Amino acid sequence: EAGVAQSPRYKIIEKRQSVAFWCNPISGHATLYWYQQILGQGPKLLIQFQNNGVVDDSQLPKDRFSAERLKGVDSTLKIQPAKLEDSAVYLCASSLSLRQGSTEAFFGQGTRLTVV
Amino acid sequence: DQQVKQNSPSLSVQEGRISILNCDYTNSMFDYFLWYKKYPAEGPTFLISISSIKDKNEDGRFTVFLNKSAKHLSLHIVPSQPGDSAVYFCAASPNFGNEKLTFGTGTRLTIIP
Numbered sequence: 449e450a451g452v453a454q455s456p457r458y459k460i461i462e463k464r465q466s467v468a469f470w471c472n473p474i475s476g477h478a479t480l481y482w483y484q485q486i487l488g489q490g491p492k493l494l495i496q497f498q499n500n501g502v503v504d505d506s507q508l509p510k511d512r513f514s515a516e517r518l519k520g521v522d523s524t525l526k527i528q529p530a531k532l533e534d535s536a537v538y539l540c541a542s543s544l545s546l547r548q549g550s551t552e553a554f555f556g557q558g559t560r561l562t563v564v
Numbered sequence: 565d566q567q568v569k570q571n572s573p574s575l576s577v578q579e580g581r582i583s584i585l586n587c588d589y590t591n592s593m594f595d596y597f598l599w600y601k602k603y604p605a606e607g608p609t610f611l612i613s614i615s616s617i618k619d620k621n622e623d624g625r626f627t628v629f630l631n632k633s634a635k636h637l638s639l640h641i642v643p644s645q646p647g648d649s650a651v652y653f654c655a656a657s658p659n660f661g662n663e664k665l666t667f668g669t670g671t672r673l674t675i676i677p
Contacts, residue, residue, distance in 0.1 A: 452607070489668030490568070490653050491608065504664055539607055552598065553665070555607030 450474065452556035454540050460562045462520065466528035469559045472544030473521070479503075481553060482515055482525050483539040491539055530563045537561070567591045570668035578676050581666050583641040585671050586655030590635065594656035598665070599628060599639050602651045611652075612639070641673075649675045 452471040456485070461467050473480050478499050483491035496503040499520035508515070517523040520539065527534055537560050541553040569588045577583045587597075595616045600608035614621040614628045621628050627640045641648055650675065654668040 488669065490655070490669050491665075492667070493664060496664070541607070552610035552613065555600075555609065557605065557607050 452540055452542055452554055454538075454556035454559055456559055457557065458560045458562075460564060461530055463532055463563050464529040466526065467530055467561060468524050468526045469538050469540075471523045471525070471540030473523070473540070473555060474554055477542035477544055477554075478520070479543045479553075480517055480523050481541040481543075482523070483541065483555075485537045485539055485558070487536070494525070505556075527561075530561075535561055535563045545562050565590075566636075566659055566669070567594075568654055568666050568668040570654055570671050572671050574672040574674070577644045580643045583619070583639075583644045583648065583673055583675070585639040585641075585652050585654075585673065587637050587668055588635060589637075589640075589656050590665075591594050591656070591658075592635070593658045593664075595659050596657045597628070597630060598655045598657070599626075600653040600655060600667075602653060604633045604669070608653055618677055633643060644675045646675050649673060 455470050480497045481493045484494050485491040494508045495505040495515045497517045500517045513527055515525045520557040537558040539555050539558045541555045567590050597609040598613040601611045602608040612623050612626045612628050614630050620632050625641055630637045651670045651672050653670045655665045657665050
């Protein structure tokens with residue numbers, strides 16, 4: 449079974465530039481998550497989708513971050529404009545439907561973003 | 565406000581001995597707890613979980629203990645093996661599953677051969 453795919457693996461941008469990350473979840477997983485992990489901290493949930501609808505985006509900085517999940521499969525997370533404090537690893541995860549009783553989330557390898 | 569705390573950033577244990585990783589939480593609404601393991605350059609992988617209706621859950625060499633009154637859980641690994649060297653994250657959720665997981669800061673476990 450293929451895992452959660454993320455690209456790119458690494459990205460370096462200057463502050464005030466924009467950047468986008470892509471995630472392809474495990475086939476059949478209705479729930480998709482984006483997490484931000486700053487160095488030395490645990491992952492922090494940014495947004496959670498159920499199919500193509502947003503379940504929770506309470507911790508997403510909506511003035512600069514946006515995410516979408518078209519057709520309930522792939523997802524993109526965008527930052528515009530980026531700030532130095534956005535430097536982190538961005539993790540995508542997926543799990544089976546909430547309605548079916550969630551199982552554990554499977555994480556991708558992450559995208560390491562460095563803002564200079 | 566750190567609702568899930570792992571106060572030991574690192575831990576070294578001799579191979580074959582028991583590794584004990586600790587986690588404390590402050591939010592009494594948390595009802596489901598998980599441990600994730602993370603190798604360098606990889607995403608976290610699920611290890612074991614426990615619901616608040618239990619005080620112990622065992623899976624092979626891994627056992628998680630939950631003390632609700634103390635808001636404390638621990639992960640025991642017996643016997644420890646070199647492949648267990650990784651960063652371990654404790655996570656908590658207000659209900660069963662992965663909804664709105666809150667992670668701790670992690671403990672780096674090193675198993676000494």
